[in-house]
Amino acid sequence: MPADDYLTPSFVLFVGGFVAAIFFAGAILAYVVSGGAEIVTGLALALAGIGGVFLVVGVAGAGVMRYQKK
Secondary structure (H helix, E strand, O other): EEEEEOOOOOHHHHHHHHHHHHHHHHHHHEEEOOOOHHHHHHHHHHHHHHHHHHHHHHHHHHHHHHHOOO
């Protein structure tokens, strides 16, 4: 398939890292403007957690693809 040419481990890692960076930036922004409000601080922690999940999935996906390629 033509799409398989672009689906490399480095691309999967890039996409996972980029999406994680967007969530981390949102978490930092929410934490800075929270002003001590617990609900907004919770939102910031949730966004950071989602970013962490995307980063772990990206690293795991890239690792699996690299392992299968060998």
